[in-house]
Amino acid sequence: MSNIELLAPSGNTDSFLAAVSAGADAVYVGLKDFSARAKAKNFSYKQLNEICSYAHQKNVKIFVALNTLIKNSELKDVMKSLEQISLSQADAIIVQDLGVAYLSKKYFPDIKLHASTQLTIHNSYGAIQAKQMGFERAVLARELSFDEIKNIKNKSNIELEIFCHGALCFCVSGLCLFSSFIGGYSGNRGRCTQPCRRLWTVDGEKGYFLSPKDFQLADYIKQIKETGVTSLKIEGRLKSADYVAKTVKAYRLLIDSNETNYEQNLEQAKDLLSLDYARQKTTFNFNIKSEDIFEPQKSKNIGLYLGIVENKTDTIFSLNTKTDLLTGDTVRIVDNKKDRSVVLKIEISDKKDNGYKIQYKDLYLENGFEVYKIADAEQQRYGGIEERNDRNDKGEYTKITKSFNILSVQPLNKVSLPDLFIRINNVKWIPLLKNAKADTIIKLSKENLDIIKNFLSQKSINDLYFELPPYIEEQDIKVYENFINLAADKKYNKFFINNISQIYMFKDKKSSLYAGQYLYTLNNYSAEFLSEYKINAFVSSWEDDLFNIKDLSKNLKNNLIVYLSGFPEIVISKMKFVPDIRNKNIKSDKDEFKIVSNKDNIIIPKYPVNLLAFKNNLLKAGIKSFAIDLSYIDPNVNYLTQVIKVFNNNVYMSSANKFNFERKLK
Incomplete structure (x- = not known):
């Protein structure tokens, strides 16, 4: 069986030392800023330098999680972090934001790039595209099965990292806006307030309906090693040193096992893991698609x-x-x-x-x-780390080796965009849109592809765009490619894409591409990087705020599209929800949402987001193109007429639901 790296979490010095002592090959850590686990204690620049020096003496690698989305106003601080990471000689950074990847490649080519699970790499096209973008490793989505992982490995030549143990997000990582919607604290920016662990009410019954069990693949390490996956990752930067020590020891036993001692070591490892004081365990989709992920009537609490x-x-x-x-x-x-x-x-x-x-x-x-x-009580000390004195009081290198002008963004080619897009997921809207004076975006899904194919063969519509979903399973890639080819035959070649895998999908096609809301563009450098892959325009994220959009508009005003109304998909989950909550409303003391259960489980707000009153503010900032989303709204000519009147400033429509637009994205 092949060698495989064991990658441990660390949120503080104690858990770092525990990971090294227990036999981790590599440890991933976060800095005080721009880490997807902002609630962890995390590491200062000084501590990063010290743990890198200590780890390398022990032949252990350090990966720094710089894995949040970055606003324009934060770019200078990101550059400072990249410089300190480079000078500390950390072995890699884990990245979600494509702007961070772009800046690292341009100014710090010595830093290896790992694509965070927040980038939602879930098929072979995503892995191939990540490699072409300069990533050396892809951290795969936790939703994948063993066969899907093996298939991605066979079709790509990038290092692959998979989670083997720890807490699960019930939403696909990188697609969750739930915490952000409720209070502005974005999971994409490391500030998740874990609404999935709350007590919710459905039809008068209370339960932890959205709180999944924890992930554990201890029984499958032998098979995983045979796939050629590079790294096994334990989740848990918010966990104790005790948890880190036990889980690392357990998986170290399994990785180092051979045919003669495997069963004995498996039993010993599972005994250790039974003392991790976490939730009950599931293999999620790894072996078979589990229908036993949630236990609504059991406490969310671990231990x-x-x-x-x-x-x-x-x-x-x-x-x-x-x-x-x-x-x-x-x-x-x-x-x-x-x-x-x-x-x-x-x-x-x-x-x-x-x-x-x-x-x-x-x-x-x-x-x-x-x-x-x-x-458990800390009965074992893992040693200490010798302090180094070649830093200033903030832990920074006293000699700064580079200077940057990060405001020097390359101007993007101006693209012709309509004043208004209308997005739909139901073709029955189309006859009602004739007089709307807007271009139409049809959101594609596996469920509606055949209906739309039939529609294309019968109708001819000018100014029609299609939007791909953010998650396309490996076995469905050809289905979507066939649709793209059919649309091209009918002269429809404008597509909004929502995942880096879809860049690769269009590699040989003469299509006009636009970045959708899940191909996040919260800073100018994300847009600049994506423009290298022939992406012409960028949709601002539903969770972005007026202040950052205005900042973006200084450089992207001719290439930016802002949605003013609609039901954002704040959760896209591949977990099978318990039957009691499917297609129901789910409530807490303060909030209420709708669950839409088809192939996936999608959560949308009870009421639509309405930013139409801000149109004039955005026009003054230079934004010229807007969109209205009619998805999840039954075709209704009266509603359409009203919302168009509001867009044209003929009628005022108030709204209490503005997402983060006024309060700022945290």
Whole structure:
């Protein structure tokens, strides 16, 4: 069996040392900014230099997660981070934002690029395209099966990294706007507030309907090694050093196994993993498409259930449990009625036959609160890291070796865009659009392709564009390519694309390409990079704000399209939801959404986003092209007439649903 890298998470120095001590081949870490785990403690520049030096002495690699979307105003700070990463001699950066990849390639060619799972690489075309864009490794989407991973490996020559253990996002990574929609805290920018772990209500029943089990592939390491995958990745930069040590030891055992000791080591590894104090486990789609991913009526909380708080006083409570506990163990204490919890490192004041008396202070507890063990007492120290003194007080190299003028963006070719696009996913809208004075975008899906093919063979429509979905499974690539060829035969060759794999799909075609909302363009350099691949115009993300769009418009005003109305797809999930919530409304105390269940599960807001009142602000900023999305709205001539009147400033339509437009994207 082939060699394979074991890649461990680290959110702080303790977990880094635990990973190295337990046998990780590589460790991925985040800096204080631009990390998809902003809530982790993360590393300063000084600490990065120190851990890189320490790791390289131990023959361990360091990958830095610079894997968030970047606004224009943040580019100078990103350049500073890239410089410090380069000078620290980290082994690679993990990137989502194509503008960051572009700047790194241009100014720091010594830094190796890894394509983050946030780039949603999920088929062989995506892997091939990532390689052509300068990435040395692709971190594949967690939705993939073993056969899909093997197929991608056989068809591409890029290094592949897959997750083998840890928490799952219920939305496809890189496509989630859920946290951003609720409060402006974007998962694409490392600030996810985990709405999927909330208590939700459907038809009066409460449950953790969107909270999946954790991922575990311990039973399949032998098969994975035979595929030629480069790296096995453990999720968990927010987890403790104890978690990191146990999971790394377990997968180290499995990777190093041979035919004579594999079964014995598998049993030992699974014993270790049973003590990771995480959620119940699933293999998701890896083996077969699992229908057992969610347990709505079980607590979202991770850890080993110990019991409940009893006999509470102001400073002490009783815990009746058969589990052995030590002072220094960490527990999570949960108030299920109010869906909140606190973490306590316990101090045992007394041990009884039936449990323990535990001290606490400055915490709100009540009898009946549930108690879960989430980490063992730290009984092992992993050593220390020697400080280096060749940095200034901020941990930066005192000698700056480069200077940059990052405002020097290459002007893009001006493209002819209509004043208004109207996007639909139902061809029954088309007869109603005749007098709308707008170009039409039809959103494609596997479910509507045949209907649209039939429509094309019967009708002729001027100014028609098609939009590809952000996730096209390997077995469906040819289906979409056949449609593209058919459309070209009918002289329709304008396409909005939403994934880098689709750049490769059009490599030999004379089509006009436009970047959709999931091929994110939050800064000028993302647009500049994409323009090298013949992408002519860029749709601003639903989650972007007025301030960043105005900033973008200084250079992209002739190439930028802004949606003013519609139902954004804030979640696209490949998980099979429990039947009780499919095609239902799902509510929390403050929010309500619709679940649309077809081949995928899609979540949209209950009410459409309406930014029509901001059209004049955007016109003043130089934006010339706008769009209205009629997807998820039944064809209705009265609604269409009203929204067109509002667009033309003939009628005013107020809206409380503006997404991040005014409050700013965080």
